[in-house]
Every structure is written in structure tokens, then in C-alpha cells.
Amino acid sequence: MNYLYFLYIEFLAKHNIPKIFGDITFYVIPACIIFVALILVILVLVLFERKLLGWFTQRKGPNRVGFWGVLQTLADAFKLLCKENITPIGADRAVFNLAPIIMFLPVLIALGLIPFSSEFTFMNFQTNVLIYVILATFPVLSILLAGWASNNKYSLIGGVRNVAQILAYELPISFTVLSVIVLASSMNLTQITLAQSNQYGVLGWYWFPCIIGFGLMLICTLAELNRCPFDLPEAESELIAGYNTEYSGMRFALFYLSEYGMLFANSLFISVLFLGGYLSPFGKYLSPILFSGPVGNILIYFEQAFWLFAKSFLIIFIFIWVRATLPRLASFDLLKFSWNILLPLSIVNLLLMSLLKFFVGGVYA
Amino acid sequence: MTSLKLNLGPQHPSTHGVLRLILELEGELITRCEPDVGYLHRGMEKMAEKLSYIQYLPLVDRIDYLAGFFYSELLCRNIEKALSLELSPRVKAIRVMLLELNRISSHLLWIGAFLMDLGAVSPFFYAFREREVILKYFEKISGQRMMNNYFVFGGVRNDIFDIEEIERFLEILPHKLDDYESIITDNLIFKKRTVGKGVLDPKIALNFGITGPNLRASGVGYDTRKKDSLYEGFSFSPIVLGNQDSWTRYKIRILEIHESIRIITQAIEKIKANPELNNNFINPLNIVLPEGEYYSEIEAPRGVASCYIKSDGKKSPYRLKWRTGSYYAVNLLRKLLVGEYLNDAIAIAGSLDIILPEVDK
Incomplete structure (x- = not known):
């Protein structure tokens, strides 16, 4: 991580941005990366689980939304977003x-x-x-x-x-x-x-x-x-x-x-x-x-x-x-x-x- | 400790159908259980008083949608008894075969649903896979997967065909059952949750009117098939196990499927020996039962089912009464659940094989 940190600070120094800015933002970037990556991984994970459970129980699992059901979780997430909070x-x-x-x-x-x-x-x-x-x-x-x-x-x-x-x-x-x-x-x-x-x-x-x-x-x-x-x-x-x-x-x-x-x-x-x-x-x-x-x-x-x-x-x-x-x-x-x-x-x-x-x-x- | 009143059902996702149990809990210990039935009441008995017998016949399958053949058989049997209609050997064999197939499909569904109650998902799908073969065959011969309306007074609606399909199915079914047993029967968690849980004393069972597999799992060898005229000439032995708990009630159903397979094989032999159907139909439009009382009973998958008709010599019965096995099992919950934990409540209720349309009629 230190290696990446120095790369980042060096990159900012080249563009004349103060080091204090780098110190603060350096820890925000990974948080954003984690958040996006986490959501993506979960989308894959849910599909992975549903497909596997399907195969374990002699079914096909989700196979309608998108090719081979890959967009199923996305559709579910979208549905949940649209629902009323009660x-x-x-x-x-x-x-x-x-x-x-x-x-x-x-x-x-x-x-x-x-x-x-x-x-x-x-x-x-x-x-x-x-x-x-x-x-x-x-x-x-x-x-x-x-x-x-x-x-x-x-x-x-x-x-x-x-x-x-x-x-x-x-x-x-x-x-x-x-x-x-x-x-x-x-x-x-x-x-x-x-x-x-x-x-x-x-x-x-x-x-x-x-x-x-x-x-x-x-x-x-x-x-x-x-x-x-x-x-x-x-x-x-x-x-x-x-x-x-x-x-x-x-x-x-x-x-x-x-x-x-x-x-x-x-x-x-x-x-x-x-x-x-x-x-x-x-x-x-x-x-x-x-x-x-x-x-x-x-x-x-x-x-x-x-x-x-x-x-x-x-x-x-x-x-x-x-x-x-x-x-x-x-x-x-x-x-x-x-x-x-x-x-x-x-x-x-x-x-x-x-x-x-x-x-x-x-x-x- | 103050008690907590918990309303289990009728919209609970896993009480079988619309069963409502009013539980009083201390912690998770059940101190009182009050079953409340009637959410699926359709007036099956009252309807009979306004309809002619042939009009009523399609409705009776709906009393227990998982074992519809048994109820049409009961009504047919009452009327055949009253009008002294004789059944030909082939019709008898066909009826036995379909009844036992129906019993297998009902027991298979129960195995799936029971394991679902215990939290295992897969056996449900495995059991449905085998049940599907039976339902497909029913659809082929009668046009409907469930609620077939296939038996009529004096015979069956059409002759059956494609028996080889059933023969092939009967060959693979025992292997499939072994598969189920290998993942369920000796599973430690399954045993932990069922062995010694929901112990049903034979005395209590008899007093509460429990029949069928539940009673036989308590060590009482009562099977009305033994004295049933339809099953004359078939060699089979009712299965009786004496451990009285949920696990025994599971095991007995597996063994009953094996026994049903035996009966069906004999029935198929009889069907092949009697190629002539010889339905003994009467004009269904003016069936009038002579004044008097008629009663018949049969061993349904959920205990003894019986039909009582009091006729005053008109086109529809004066009073018609059904006895169904599940109704008594629901009443038993009052006794069986007290002193158990909430965890086991659903498992014990599930092990009794309760079907709500049968309870509410």
C-alpha cells in the first residue's frame, strides 16, 4: 500500500496539487473502489448461489433475464429499489x-x-x-x-x-x-x-x-x-x-x-x-x-x-x-x-x- | 415470566395451507396451543344437499386435492352399494392402481414438504420430480393433473392406456427412494430434530381419532385396506412401527410407498389379465338412492376417510357427512405441541401430514 501511496503522491506533485489533498483523498478512493467492487461481487454471488442451488435441485436456476440469467440479480435489485419503504x-x-x-x-x-x-x-x-x-x-x-x-x-x-x-x-x-x-x-x-x-x-x-x-x-x-x-x-x-x-x-x-x-x-x-x-x-x-x-x-x-x-x-x-x-x-x-x-x-x-x-x-x- | 401470545398463521408461509395456531409461549416453550380452522371452508357437505349425485361428483376431489381419487372412490362406492352395481375385475384393478399411485404421490409431496419444514430445500424438488411422473400419467388418462374426476358410478370414465409408463416408473422409484433415504433418514441433524419429538402415545392417538400412517407409527396396526372389498385378492401387509415419534412417522411413509409399489404391480397384472373394461354404468341423470343410510370408508393417505349419506329418496341426499383424517390430526396439535419448543412446533405439525382443505371441507 505504501508503494501505491507514493505513486499517488508523486502523481499529484507532478500536477502541483498540495500533499495534504493527497493525504485526505487517498483513503476515500479505496472506500469507493470497495463499495463498487462489493456491489458487483454481490451481484455475481447471488447469481452464483441461485444457479448452484438450481443445479443441486435439478432445476435450471434463473435463466430468463439476460443471457443465461446473468441480469437476474440486477433486475431483482432494481425491483427492490422501486418498492415502497414501509x-x-x-x-x-x-x-x-x-x-x-x-x-x-x-x-x-x-x-x-x-x-x-x-x-x-x-x-x-x-x-x-x-x-x-x-x-x-x-x-x-x-x-x-x-x-x-x-x-x-x-x-x-x-x-x-x-x-x-x-x-x-x-x-x-x-x-x-x-x-x-x-x-x-x-x-x-x-x-x-x-x-x-x-x-x-x-x-x-x-x-x-x-x-x-x-x-x-x-x-x-x-x-x-x-x-x-x-x-x-x-x-x-x-x-x-x-x-x-x-x-x-x-x-x-x-x-x-x-x-x-x-x-x-x-x-x-x-x-x-x-x-x-x-x-x-x-x-x-x-x-x-x-x-x-x-x-x-x-x-x-x-x-x-x-x-x-x-x-x-x-x-x-x-x-x-x-x-x-x-x-x-x-x-x-x-x-x-x-x-x-x-x-x-x-x-x-x-x-x-x-x-x-x-x-x-x-x-x- | 410473562407469556407471549403468538399467532402462527393463517398467512404464515409454512403452515400447510391456512392453518392458524394460537400459541402461548414462555420463552420459546409452548404452554398452550389452540388450533383455529375454517379458513378454507367451502361448504362441501351443505352443497351436496342441493346437487344431484353426478353434479356433486366433480366437487369431491377438491376435499383433498392431493388425494382426490380416494374421495371420488368413496362417493362412487356409496352409490354403487346403494344401487347394488357390480364392478368388473378390470375396473377394480384400475381403481386400486390409481388409488395407490395417488397415495404414492401424496406421500412424496409430504416428504418434500416435511423436509422443507425442517429447513432442507433439496428433497422437496427431488420428491416433486418423481411425483411429476405420476401426475403426468394422471393427466394423460383423465385430462387433469389433480382433481381428476375419473371414477364414475359403476366404473371408470375411460379405459387406461400406456401402462408401460407406470411399470417403468415403478422400476426406478425404489432406487429414488433409496436416494432420499441416503440424504435424509440417517442424517444426524434430521434425526436430532425428529427422533423422540412429538411422541404420540397410542392411547392418546386412539382417543383423538387419529388413523392412517400416524396411528400405525404409534404401534397400532389398523389399516382398513385389509377388510376392504376393493383390495380383495391383493397380498400386502400394513406397516406398523412402534417408536411413536416424528422420525417413525417419516419412515412409515417411505415404507408405505414401497408397499404401494407392491400393490400396484399386482394390480397391473390383474389389468393385463382382464382386457375387457365392462363398465356397469347407469343413467346418472336420475340417480335416486332408496331411503336409508349409507356408509363407506377407505384408507386414504391421511388416515381413514369415510362418507355417510342419509337419503330420503330424492335426487340429492338429505345429509352427507365426510370424515377426514387430517381434521383429527389438527385437533391433536392441542395436545401434542404443549411442552414443546417453538422450533419443533412446525416440525411436529408437519409430521402429522395435515392438509387444510381436508380439514375445513
Whole structure:
């Protein structure tokens, strides 16, 4: 990022624009890029999920709007934009309107923490991981507010269920993330990525030594994202649509967007922690081999982003596969499952990783 | 703790049809359940008093749109009994075949809907894929996918054809059922949500008038097909399982489909052995039942269904009464849901296979 920053300042200096202007705008540009990119990715993601679910259930999925249904999500988004925003009688107006916004903001910030390529992290703090884990729990606040402000019993039950669920599943996530931090001896996502590049290639990535943690992380992320089989807060067969029952139009779209945004961000996060982030699975990058000269050197960054996206879509594919296969857990089983099985397992995993680090430290240093 | 009154339905997206349950909750624990029915009441019984029998015949399929053949069979049977019309062997075999196909399609839909209640989406589509074959065949022979109006007094409307289609379907169906079982039956989450949930004591079941698969899943071997004259000469055994919970009610329906396949294979043999249709029609325009009471019953997919007619010797009945299995199952929810959690409420209600048009008539 420093490299890009200097390029930007240099570019401005050439055109006699003061440095202070550059300092301020430099952080606005990535935010805009993230926002636009996020919307685009979500449009693809929704289509991806609907197509896959269609194929899993022997259907075609959306195939009417645009070629092969590619414009379906766009049409849906347009429809949602045109819809009336309804505030139910007796709802707490301010909180009701605030909840979708609170849900959407952390997604934007969380995406800024992910290293998309070696030079491309919008906010590269030393404690990226910590900030990410905190941000990932933010939606629960919004869901509780939405459920409480809607003046609807189904929303309320959905919101309360969500709080219990996130509380139960946040601890195993923290312990698992901690085990990765132990392995990499760093809280910075770029450092964690780099720590995974060693002579073992794909097996050097942390999913292999930390296979228990990888499994735990997948399960807990499903729960944190309220996806099947942990989609209790939105259990359609009991609670209609859970916390967003009363939302319509753009506010509903914001919930929808942030759900998919969070899905994308979390899958990126898992890819960085366990699947080597932007590292190429072949050990070295292909673009310098394919394109010689400066073009190849610049293309490396895009290739790195490509690998990261590919890995995250692999994880999303697993999530969708799970959704197409499993029924929903009951709420008490869900809590028991976390407190009785996942939490002890994650602590054992942390212990194992610490021992591994202590004795075999050289390899995973 | 103050209790929360929750109105589940009638516009809830996943109560089957327009069922309304008034629940009182403490936390998520249900302390009282009051089913409220009648949102789909069409006056099926009152209508009969103004219509002649042949006018009423197309309506009875609508009592349970998923198992329409059973209700037309009931009305036909009452009238055939009253006027002593004999059915030819081929007609009998055709009726048995279509009834059992209808049972399969109804059970398949139930499997899909039940898994949907539990939050699994895919089995719904898989079950519908197989059901589609049956409905296509119904459409071929009767012109309608559901509510076929195919049985008439004294026979069937037309002869059936393309039996090979059904034979081919019966060959693949057991494999498809194995496929369902491999993703559903031993699934840990599915078991967790159904084993030991909604336990129905056989005594309570009998007292509440529960029949059909729900009763047989509680260990009571009551199947009216055994003493049914239509099923004479067919070898089959009613399936009885004794675990009394939701999982058993799921398993018993899978096994019943297998049993129905057995019956249909025998029926097809009989159809092939009797190539002559020999309908025993009477002029439907002036059917008059002699004064008296007539009653017939049949094992429908959702329990024993029966039809009672009191005739005063006119063209339309003086009083006509339907007994349907679902009505009693809805009443049972009052007992079964208390002490359960809201999570399980829909799952337990779903496991009883309630169809609302059948309840409200």
C-alpha cells in the first residue's frame, strides 16, 4: 500500500496539487473502489448461489433475464429499489431505519482489512485480524435492533435467537483465529499470508497443520452468517423471515446486500487464514512466466487477487453445497453443539497448535 | 415470566395451507396451543344437499386435492352399494392402481414438504420430480393433473392406456427412494430434530381419532385396506412401527410407498389379465338412492376417510357427512405441541401430514 501511496503522491506533485489533498483523498478512493467492487461481487454471488442451488435441485436456476440469467440479480435489485419503504405501526422509527445501515457499514470496513494482493491492502494495521473479528460480530447488534424495533413478535424472536447464536459461536472462532495467530506469530493478515509461503506449497498452508481449526472455522462461519443449517434467526418455516420480516424495499435490500457482503468477506478471511490468501497454489506466480517484462510484474498483483477470489469462491461453494443438503438445527441443539463440542475442540486445537509451534517451530515460523 | 401470545398463521408461509395456531409461549416453550380452522371452508357437505349425485361428483376431489381419487372412490362406492352395481375385475384393478399411485404421490409431496419444514430445500424438488411422473400419467388418462374426476358410478370414465409408463416408473422409484433415504433418514441433524419429538402415545392417538400412517407409527396396526372389498385378492401387509415419534412417522411413509409399489404391480397384472373394461354404468341423470343410510370408508393417505349419506329418496341426499383424517390430526396439535419448543412446533405439525382443505371441507 505504501508503494501505491507514493505513486499517488508523486502523481499529484507532478500536477502541483498540495500533499495534504493527497493525504485526505487517498483513503476515500479505496472506500469507493470497495463499495463498487462489493456491489458487483454481490451481484455475481447471488447469481452464483441461485444457479448452484438450481443445479443441486435439478432445476435450471434463473435463466430468463439476460443471457443465461446473468441480469437476474440486477433486475431483482432494481425491483427492490422501486418498492415502497414501509414502516410498521408501533415501530421505533429511528432505530428501525438505523438498523440496516449499521448492518452494512462493518462489511465495507471488514473488506478493507483483507490483503487482496501483496501491495493491495486498504487498511494495513498491525492487528488486522483482531479488528476483523470484532467487525464480524457487528451484524448481531443490527439484527437485535431490527428485531426489537420492528414491533413484530417473529422479528423479536429472530433477533434474540441471533444474539444467543453469535455469543455461542464467536468463542470457537476466536480460539481458532488465535491458533492461526500462534502459528504465524503475527496479527497482521499480510504477515499471516506470507508465513504460509514455504517449500511445502499447498501443504504449507495452515489448513493442513490446523485441519481441526479449518473445519471449526467453516462450521462457525456458517453459524455467524446465519446460513443453513444454522439459519435459525431467519428460519422461514417458523419465523417467516426472522428479524427482517417487516423490512421492505431498499432497507431490505441493505440487509440482503450486507448478508452476502459478509459471506464474501468471511470467505476471504478464511482463505487468508487457512488457504494461503493470495499465494498461488503452484508455488510461484504464472504471470511472469506467461508475460515477460513489466507487464508480467504488474499482472502479478491481479493474479494474486485472482487466487484469493478463487479460494473464497471455493469456500462459498462449500457453503452453498451445505445449504442444499442439510436441514436446519433446532435452537437448543445449536447452542449445545457449540458449548459442548466446538468450544472444547477449539481450545484443544489451540493447545495442539501451540505445541506444534514449540516443537516443530522451524517449519511453521 | 410473562407469556407471549403468538399467532402462527393463517398467512404464515409454512403452515400447510391456512392453518392458524394460537400459541402461548414462555420463552420459546409452548404452554398452550389452540388450533383455529375454517379458513378454507367451502361448504362441501351443505352443497351436496342441493346437487344431484353426478353434479356433486366433480366437487369431491377438491376435499383433498392431493388425494382426490380416494374421495371420488368413496362417493362412487356409496352409490354403487346403494344401487347394488357390480364392478368388473378390470375396473377394480384400475381403481386400486390409481388409488395407490395417488397415495404414492401424496406421500412424496409430504416428504418434500416435511423436509422443507425442517429447513432442507433439496428433497422437496427431488420428491416433486418423481411425483411429476405420476401426475403426468394422471393427466394423460383423465385430462387433469389433480382433481381428476375419473371414477364414475359403476366404473371408470375411460379405459387406461400406456401402462408401460407406470411399470417403468415403478422400476426406478425404489432406487429414488433409496436416494432420499441416503440424504435424509440417517442424517444426524434430521434425526436430532425428529427422533423422540412429538411422541404420540397410542392411547392418546386412539382417543383423538387419529388413523392412517400416524396411528400405525404409534404401534397400532389398523389399516382398513385389509377388510376392504376393493383390495380383495391383493397380498400386502400394513406397516406398523412402534417408536411413536416424528422420525417413525417419516419412515412409515417411505415404507408405505414401497408397499404401494407392491400393490400396484399386482394390480397391473390383474389389468393385463382382464382386457375387457365392462363398465356397469347407469343413467346418472336420475340417480335416486332408496331411503336409508349409507356408509363407506377407505384408507386414504391421511388416515381413514369415510362418507355417510342419509337419503330420503330424492335426487340429492338429505345429509352427507365426510370424515377426514387430517381434521383429527389438527385437533391433536392441542395436545401434542404443549411442552414443546417453538422450533419443533412446525416440525411436529408437519409430521402429522395435515392438509387444510381436508380439514375445513
